[in-house]
Amino acid sequence: MPVSPTYPGVYIEEVPSGVRALTGVATSIGAFVGFFSRGPLNEAVRVLSFGDFERIFGGLRADSEASYAIDQFFQNGGSQAWIVRTATAGSAVPATLILRNEADTEDALTLAAASPGEWGNNLRVEVDYGTQDPANTFNLAVREVIDGNEVSSETFLNLSMAAGSRNVTSVINDGSKLIRVTDAHATARPAANGTASDPILALTDFVNETMTANGNGVSAFGATTPASMAEAASRLQALIRPADNMTGSLETVTVEVHGSLGTGAVVTVKAGTDDLSDGVVLAGDLANSLGFNGAENVQTYAFGGGAAAFKQGAGTVGNDGTVPDGAALSAALDALEPVDLFNILCLPDTVRLGDNEALSVIGDANAYAEKRRAFYIVDVPHPPGTTRDEVSEIENWLDQNSTIRHKNAALYFPRPRIADPLDEFRLRTIPSSGTVAGVYARTDAERGVWKGPAGVDARLRGVQALETVLTDDQNGVLNPLAINCLRNFRVPGNVVWGARTLEGADLLASEWKYVPVRRLALFLEESLYRGTQWVTFEPNDESLWAQIRLNIGAFMQGLFRQGAFQGSNPRDAYLVRCDAETTTQDDINRGIVNIVVGFAPLKPAEFVILKIQQLAGQGQG
Numbered sequence: 174m175p176v177s178p179t180y181p182g183v184y185i186e187e188v189p190s191g192v193r194a195l196t197g198v199a200t201s202i203g204a205f206v207g208f209f210s211r212g213p214l215n216e217a218v219r220v221l222s223f224g225d226f227e228r229i230f231g232g233l234r235a236d237s238e239a240s241y242a243i244d245q246f247f248q249n250g251g252s253q254a255w256i257v258r259t260a261t262a263g264s265a266v267p268a269t270l271i272l273r274n275e276a277d278t279e280d281a282l283t284l285a286a287a288s289p290g291e292w293g294n295n296l297r298v299e300v301d302y303g304t305q306d307p308a309n310t311f312n313l314a315v316r317e318v319i320d321g322n323e324v325s326s327e328t329f330l331n332l333s334m335a336a337g338s339r340n341v342t343s344v345i346n347d348g349s350k351l352i353r354v355t356d357a358h359a360t361a362r363p364a365a366n367g368t369a370s371d372p373i374l375a376l377t378d379f380v381n382e383t384m385t386a387n388g389n390g391v392s393a394f395g396a397t398t399p400a401s402m403a404e405a406a407s408r409l410q411a412l413i414r415p416a417d418n419m420t421g422s423l424e425t426v427t428v429e430v431h432g433s434l435g436t437g438a439v440v441t442v443k444a445g446t447d448d449l450s451d452g453v454v455l456a457g458d459l460a461n462s463l464g465f466n467g468a469e470n471v472q473t474y475a476f477g478g479g480a481a482a483f484k485q486g487a488g489t490v491g492n493d494g495t496v497p498d499g500a501a502l503s504a505a506l507d508a509l510e511p512v513d514l515f516n517i518l519c520l521p522d523t524v525r526l527g528d529n530e531a532l533s534v535i536g537d538a539n540a541y542a543e544k545r546r547a548f549y550i551v552d553v554p555h556p557p558g559t560t561r562d563e564v565s566e567i568e569n570w571l572d573q574n575s576t577i578r579h580k581n582a583a584l585y586f587p588r589p590r591i592a593d594p595l596d597e598f599r600l601r602t603i604p605s606s607g608t609v610a611g612v613y614a615r616t617d618a619e620r621g622v623w624k625g626p627a628g629v630d631a632r633l634r635g636v637q638a639l640e641t642v643l644t645d646d647q648n649g650v651l652n653p654l655a656i657n658c659l660r661n662f663r664v665p666g667n668v669v670w671g672a673r674t675l676e677g678a679d680l681l682a683s684e685w686k687y688v689p690v691r692r693l694a695l696f697l698e699e700s701l702y703r704g705t706q707w708v709t710f711e712p713n714d715e716s717l718w719a720q721i722r723l724n725i726g727a728f729m730q731g732l733f734r735q736g737a738f739q740g741s742n743p744r745d746a747y748l749v750r751c752d753a754e755t756t757t758q759d760d761i762n763r764g765i766v767n768i769v770v771g772f773a774p775l776k777p778a779e780f781v782i783l784k785i786q787q788l789a790g791q792g793q794g
Contacts, residue, residue: 191720195704195728200622200696201614203246203254204515204547205607206505207239207522208496211292212258214265215508219255223247230256231292235595236496238552242521242607245591248635249611250618255512259505260289265494268293268476269355271486272300272363280486281334281363282341283356286476287349293491295319296351297473300365301441304331310339311362315351316473327351334362364484366473367443406440497522499530503537509545514699516692517613518542518549519606527556532574539579546695546702548613548688549582550606551675562587562640564647567656578655578675580685581695585609585657587640589633589667602640605659608633612669613692622696623737625672625689625777633659633667652779653679657688672777690774693737701725701770713761718751721768725749729772739773747772 176184204217210231212218220226226243233240246254267286274281286293297316304310310333316326327349332341334357342354399405477490497505502520509515520538523531531554542549553561553570561567567586571577585605593601609626612633616626639659643651648658648670655678657671677686685691704724711717729747732738740746750769760767 191723192727193704193707193720193724195700195724197696197700197728197732198514198703199253200516200692201251201253201610201617202515203251203517203519203610203614204257204509204512205239205243205246205254205519205521206257206259206502206508207242207520208234208237208260208494209240209256209258210234210237210493211288211290212256213288214258214260215505217255217257217508217512219253221253226254226256230258231290233595238521238524238604239519239607241591241593241601241603242519242610245589245603245607245635246519246611246614249608249633250615251611252614252618255509255515257505257508258288259497259501259508260494261496261498261501262504264492265289266489266492268296268491269489270296270298270474270476271488272298272474273484273486274358274361275364277364277484279358279361280356281358281361282354283486284345284352284476285355286491287351287353289491290493291491292317294475294477296476298352298476299473300363302365306331309333309362311365313341313345313363315349317351325351334359365441367441370440373438373440496525499526499534502526502534506537506541509541515545516547516695517610518545518547519552519610521552521604521606523552524555524604526554528554528570528574530554531556532577535577535582539577539582542581543579546699547581548692548695549579550609551577551582551584552604552606553584553586564641564643564650568651568654571654571656578678578681580674580676580683580691582675583609583657583673583688584655584675585659585669585671586651587643587659589636589659590638590640591635592637600637608636609669621735621737623689623693623775625687627657627669627672627688627777629662629665629668631669632665633669636667639667655681655686672779687774687777689777693772693774697770697772700728701768704728705768708766713756713764713766715753717766718753718756721751721766722749725751725768725770729770737772737775739775745773 176186178184212230218229220229220243223232223244226232226240226247230240233244243254243256267289268291269286270284271280272282272284273279284298286296295317297318299314299316301312302308302310304312310331312328312330313332314326314328317324329341329344329348331339332344333339334341336359342357345352345354474485475488477488502522518538518541520534523534526534535551538549538551541547553567555561561570571584588602588605589608590600590602592598612631613626616624616631619630639661642661643658648660651658652671652673655673655675657669657673659667660670661667672688674683674685674688674691676683677688685694705721708717708721726749729749730743733740733743733746738746748769748771751766755767755769756765
């Protein structure tokens with residue numbers, strides 16, 4: 174801050190340098206919209222690996238083109254992507270579970286799977302009263318069980334239906350990745366799993382009690398008082414194992430004791446499986462004496478279960494929904510609005526649409542990519558009953574649908590074929606966008622966004638074959654039309670062999686002919702936009718203009734040294750202008766500062782021409 178001298182001596186004042194470091198943005202963050210097994214609907218979620226995608230969205234599924242594209246994106250070099258799950262409007266439904274109260278007279282708690290889909294039908298919930306306040310609170314555990322194997326679980330302790338720090342709704346909705354509370358009644362907590370006894374105040378309550386087993390009255394403990402509640406539970410568990418007391422395919426029974434003597438211990442009998450048809454029936458003197466309700470009981474409450482289940486209301490079965498139509502794909506783009514930055518947009522499930530519907534989606538995607546300074550990799554529709562694997566077919570399709578041409582988009586042909594792990598590793602043809610997006614990311618990391626993502630280094634990892642094997646002559650037909658080819662060569666294998674935007678057709682003579690030129694421009698625009706926010710509301714005079722030239726010039730010089738521009742010296746490679754010529758007094762009066770930034774882009778060497786000449790009559794020296 175400025176110094177105000179008040180005494181004789183030396184004063185030190187720190188003067189701002191005016192230098193503000195301008196950092197380039199990331200260039201290869203993917204954005205994928207598609208149909209998946211699980212995960213939040215119409216909400217963008219960031220994933221950093223295919224493992225993240227499997228965990229959050231369920232991984233590969235046969236009717237999801239986007240799932241295969243995401244796998245290819247990460248295989249080919251992608252490291253970060255935003256994923257939006259969508260489905261035809263209203264078709265995806267979450268599994269729900271209604272828990273009844275202890276008396277089975279009213280609904281106590283309604284739970285829903287954290288996201289729509291059939292996956293929620295695998296959720297199981299256990300409720301018990303082994304808490305610090307067993308008369309009023311409860312514990313709730315939720316498990317995801319697939320083919321008898323537990324794949325994930327969560328436990329929430331000392332929950333209450335009343336308001337407070339342990340309120341069931343706030344605790345679960347804030348902390349669970351598996352379930353949500355959608356309705357809770359403050360007056361009724363959910364019934365515990367299994368069949369619970371009345372409170373037991375003394376171990377002598379067990380003496381000479383009987384229960385029905387194999388049709389006969391059997392002494393539970395004889396005249397011997399159990400030494401502990403654990404021993405009492407063990408004896409009881411041994412008594413109720415006979416198959417005649419069990420329903421379904423039940424083979425195991427669990428007896429638990431919660432609480433302590435003197436304050437009212439509770440014995441709970443549970444079936445030992447997740448099958449709703451399994452149970453155990455408690456009857457006779459023991460059941461009557463200890464206050465068991467005599468009902469069949471199960472180990473867990475099951476999502477999607479019907480009202481016939483033990484102390485459950487009629488839940489809703491989860492549904493994945495249907496593959497998104499064009500309206501759903503276009504609407505899902507709005508879910509990317511909260512995302513701060515992405516660079517490569519892919520909508521692989523477009524291939525399933527009819528031509529008219531696909532064209533509408535492609536048009537929306539082009540407009541959105543331009544708005545967000547992103548680049549869109551187009552997937553050509555292949556509706557059922559059509560083929561577009563011939564050169565003439567893709568040529569005619571683009572000719573008939575030339576309205577999709579855009580400077581922020583590119584198209585690749587033919588489609589890759591990969592070994593499908595969901596189909597015994599038979600070859601499956603997939604959309605090209607995810608594979609090529611991964612190549613973009615790998616090229617950016619290895620060489621920079623100014624390097625064309627094509628050539629012998631642009632190998633297609635994980636691609637076993639191509640839908641069509643192109644010749645040089647066929648490539649020569651498609652390249653002038655701005656259809657980028659995927660080729661197979663003997664040594665490098667399957668590679669990207671084209672780097673034109675959809676405005677790169679020779680006839681259009683566009684300045685945005687090449688993918689690296691356009692993507693470099695988008696990178697510069699986004700970086701400069703973010704890096705000059707500090708200029709707003711600064712005094713608009715030569716001092717400000719000089720700072721702008723210094724900061725942007727330093728950023729451009731750094732890129733020049735990395736080889737981002739054409740030219741042997743900075744003057745030939747780029748320019749930064751901000752002065753009285755770019756910003757007139759009228760501009761100043763209107764609060765405007767004009768900055769002119771120019772760059773000489775590197776254009777890819779598409780055609781390598783070797784001129785060979787025979788030299789005749791050369792003497793030897």
